[in-house]
Amino acid sequence: MIVEDASTSIGQANWNIQTRFAADVANAFTVGPNDVLFAALIFNRNVTRNFNFNTYTNKADVVKALLSIVYPYNPGTYTHLAFSEIRTKNLFGTQWGGREDSKKVVIVLTDGQSAYPDKTITESQLLRDTGVLIISVGIGVTNTAELEAMASKPEYVFTTGSYETLDYIKNDLVQLACKN
Template sequence: MRMLIGSILFILLNVITTEARKDKCEGKRDIVFLLDMSGSVGKRNFQIMLDTVASIADNFYIGPYNTQVGVDVFSSSVKTAIKLKDYNNRYYLERAIKRIKYEGGMTNTYLGLNHVRYNSFSYRYGHRYHAPRIAIVLTDGKSQHKSKTLNAARNLKNAGVKIFSVGIGSGIDWSEVHGIASTGRKRAVFRGWSAKVQNFKELSKTSFKHQITEVACSVGSSKLNPKKDFYIYRLLYDETQFCF
């Protein structure tokens, strides 16, 4: 009887795990989120932003043969909160994202974009040579230096990085938000790589997170190598059970 129950539980767990994996994006890509934590954002809204980023990360297979995620934060200055190489486990990645501290300050977006270009996508931070690079920028206001911001975005795009730019609230400069973003194909959601939402609460909507995922997932299509990656995923499964 125990063997029968054990077999049934094993089958059910495998079905649940398989179903949970169906909607996740696979393929190799390096994604860096660049988050505005200036004074106008506020601690509560910044936490909503972090929860949204963690939820988006949950839509991807995380690991050295799949998607890697980094997070940078900017205000008066900029810093890396999570490097691309820091987490190969989705559970610990999401937990680390939600624990990033809010500081406040000015909106020096150009510093963030330059930091992403020179540091976040560097090999020492964990970028993989053949992995497509995607930067996702979330901001709620006009930058302190628009011309510097647009120039920094242009240099980042010229370096081969795809940028998705999201403007939040009524205080944004839409021409700046759109100017930061890459030019997407007509069939891409949002008619390109830029979007605006009315407030921070809209970031929590499933439809919004799905659209961001869809755009990012469209970049990079390499598949897993089962023979090489089986041990890695077996190890992660043993350590975290259902945290894939």
């Protein structure tokens, strides 16, 4: 599942780079009903589910859907709400196209500290307690403590200095997600 920070601090130009990166990550997988499935949501002060695991079952449609997510221009980095939505609505559940026997991986992309770090850390732990692996990607983030607290393991944290250098971590991120 791709979880994207859509707060106003990102801006349209960086949003375009971020969504292209998410699409490139999806494009690196074999997507299909018996292979990898994707879901996506964005968060700011609200959470918007863009698509579920059973919405698209081929790579071309997943990539197109990720690229078509509209930047909402809403303030707030309420990361905890995204984690809560995934957990409380059971977004990895079979009713949303999830498979009981598959690995459950969240890749969260963010450009900064959340509005409520304590809630974010608590919600990420509650989500991890359900068996979900969280990979944190910080873009231009200088304080990585929250990214590390969100991620399932220290090696599940990726940082890049800017949106322009996001592609440098893609291969390592894909390898890690494939391994899990």
